[in-house]
Amino acid sequence: MKVCVVGTGYVGLTTGACLAYLGHDVTCVDLDAAKVESLRAGRSPIYEPHMDELLAEAAERLRFTTEYAEAVPGADVVFIAVQTPSLPDGNPDLRYLRSAAETVGEHVAGPFTVVVNKSTVPIGSGNWVDAILRESFERAHGRRPDGAFAVASNPEFLREGVALFDTLYPDRIVIGSDDPRSLHVLNELYRPILNQSFTPPTFLPRPGELGAVPMVSTDLASAELIKYAANAFLAIKISYINEIGRLAGRVGADIMEVARGTGLDARIGPRFLEPGVGWGGSCFGKDTAALITTAGEYHHDMPIVQAAREVNARQRRMVVDRLLDELRLIKGRRIGLLGLAFKPETDDLRDSPATDIAEQLIAHGARVALHDPVAAERFRRERPDLARHLCDSAEAVFDDSDAVVLVTKWSHYLDLDWGKLLPTMRTPVLLDGRHCLDAERMRRLGYRYLSVGG
Numbered sequence: 001m002k003v004c005v006v007g008t009g010y011v012g013l014t015t016g017a018c019l020a021y022l023g024h025d026v027t028c029v030d031l032d033a034a035k036v037e038s039l040r041a042g043r044s045p046i047y048e049p050h051m052d053e054l055l056a057e058a059a060e061r062l063r064f065t066t067e068y069a070e071a072v073p074g075a076d077v078v079f080i081a082v083q084t085p086s087l088p089d090g091n092p093d094l095r096y097l098r099s100a101a102e103t104v105g106e107h108v109a110g111p112f113t114v115v116v117n118k119s120t121v122p123i124g125s126g127n128w129v130d131a132i133l134r135e136s137f138e139r140a141h142g143r144r145p146d147g148a149f150a151v152a153s154n155p156e157f158l159r160e161g162v163a164l165f166d167t168l169y170p171d172r173i174v175i176g177s178d179d180p181r182s183l184h185v186l187n188e189l190y191r192p193i194l195n196q197s198f199t200p201p202t203f204l205p206r207p208g209e210l211g212a213v214p215m216v217s218t219d220l221a222s223a224e225l226i227k228y229a230a231n232a233f234l235a236i237k238i239s240y241i242n243e244i245g246r247l248a249g250r251v252g253a254d255i256m257e258v259a260r261g262t263g264l265d266a267r268i269g270p271r272f273l274e275p276g277v278g279w280g281g282s283c284f285g286k287d288t289a290a291l292i293t294t295a296g297e298y299h300h301d302m303p304i305v306q307a308a309r310e311v312n313a314r315q316r317r318m319v320v321d322r323l324l325d326e327l328r329l330i331k332g333r334r335i336g337l338l339g340l341a342f343k344p345e346t347d348d349l350r351d352s353p354a355t356d357i358a359e360q361l362i363a364h365g366a367r368v369a370l371h372d373p374v375a376a377e378r379f380r381r382e383r384p385d386l387a388r389h390l391c392d393s394a395e396a397v398f399d400d401s402d403a404v405v406l407v408t409k410w411s412h413y414l415d416l417d418w419g420k421l422l423p424t425m426r427t428p429v430l431l432d433g434r435h436c437l438d439a440e441r442m443r444r445l446g447y448r449y450l451s452v453g454g
């Protein structure tokens with residue numbers, strides 16, 4: 001099939017590269033000329049494991065352009081995967097989506113194109129995009145679209161860092177449309193994934209237990225709500241274990257044992273029960289805020305989602321509180337933070353807990369020392385105000401520090417020579433923000449080992 005993907009960020013690029021790998025003819029369009037140039041040269045502008053290899057494998061069927069006119073006309077499917085960041089009031093900023101839909105509307109030519117909203121958008125956005133497409137089509141063509149296109153919602157559930165795996169081997173695919181033709185086209189498009197009939201890339205073998213992938217075909221509003229419901233649930237699950245972790249700390253229980261013993265109940269499940277400094281990233285904060293504001297439009301409140309957000313903010317503050325308890329005074333102290341990306345295996349810094357914690361520490365008068373094995377360059381570009389605090393190596397973070405906090409669970413940090421680093425610190429306070437170090441071993445080495453929660 002002929003596919004156009006609008007937006008080549010974490011979602012759009014992954015979608016485009018995977019669909020081309022599966023045999024579709026894909027053109028990705030992005031307004032960012034530098035991104036397009038880099039992609040044309042076969043270089044991924046984002047850090048996502050195996051992306052460069054997949055781009056190379058799919059290169060024959062994958063093109064990049066800044067021109068909608070080269071991508072939209074004649075496409076069977078147009079994906080819109082532009083950013084929808086939070087506005088200060090919690091609503092998503094839909095200006096990128098509006099602009100993308102307007103331009104798609106100008107260029108869409110039929111005979112039948114499914115315009116798919118892959119961006120995460122508030123309930124009702126499918127109808128809104130449909131209206132924008134129609135107006136724009138009529139302006140450009142001087143006639144009504146008369147069935148030339150239909151709108152569908154196909155929310156994305158990939159996790160950064162394992163985005164290609166999640167796309168080729170998803171738990172499910174959700175399609176929402178009020179036009180049965182769209183469901184048919186998208187069923188066809190995703191057939192290789194649904195029945196797992198493709199040859200897996202050598203670098204991403206198919207998980208042994210995977211059978212056919214379930215497809216949820218539903219209406220627009222339900223598909224849109226599924227995305228928010230899923231993200232809010234995951235965010236709540238993490239905040240829940242973090243809340244239990246605080247209690248565990250008080251009563252002397254081991255939160256890792258509690259999480260394991262709780263997660264082994266098949267009704268609960270072990271995943272997303274890792275305690276620590278809490279969730280960050282481009283989605284959970286933004287999408288829980290959007291769910292609450294959307295619900296508010298219907299005079300509905302969401303106290304559980306609200307509480308998950310509050311617990312999450314508290315986890316970040318808890319890092320500073322733990323350090324204040326331990327060091328008494330943090331003004332003038334050197335505090336090292338290991339990890340800046342919001343999670344390992346990505347360079348994404350959006351709503352990163354580390355940045356938030358660094359800002360809180362600086363506000364308390366601390367001197368911070370920052371490191372990330374992958375996201376440092378992006379940090380330098382995106383946070384020039386904090387760039388002077390970056391260290392060249394993880395080891396340099398320890399040097400003369402009064403405390404070191406492990407914020408992102410990069411394997412690079414787990415493999416450090418912790419015994420050798422301890423004597424380089426001024427005071428050996430180690431705060432494990434992800435419960436990922438061996439507490440007993442660290443104590444034996446001489447660290448004053450602390451965690452967030454029990």
Ligand SMILES: NC(=O)c1ccc[n+]([C@@H]2O[C@H](COP(=O)([O-])OP(=O)(O)OC[C@H]3O[C@@H](n4cnc5c(N)ncnc54)[C@H](O)[C@@H]3O)[C@@H](O)[C@H]2O)c1
Pocket residue numbers: 006007008009010011012029030031032035081082083084096097099100118119120121156157158159160282283
């Ligand atoms: N990042 C994730 O893990 C993830 C997962 C699931 C869903 N989502 C959702 O997917 C959407 C995209 O997220 P992302 O992280 O890929 O964003 P991103 O910021 O990485 O990428 C968006 C891209 O769209 C481009 N763009 C913006 N306006 C454009 C326009 N009018 N025409 C062409 N290109 C345009 C930008 O230049 C950018 O390259 C968001 O709604 C997000 O909530 C993201």
Ligand SMILES: O=c1ccn([C@@H]2O[C@H](COP(=O)(O)OP(=O)(O)O[C@H]3O[C@H](CO)[C@@H](O)[C@H](O)[C@H]3O)[C@@H](O)[C@H]2O)c(=O)[nH]1
Pocket residue numbers: 120156157158159160161231234238271272273274275276277278279280281282283284342343
């Ligand atoms: O047990 C856990 C699991 C995750 N996290 C943190 O939660 C955040 C989000 O992690 P993860 O969900 O793995 O990454 P994302 O790439 O943000 O993916 C989420 O957000 C995407 C955007 O909507 C969705 O598509 C995915 O399904 C959803 O998992 C990160 O800061 C993690 O460190 C924890 O603290 N404990």
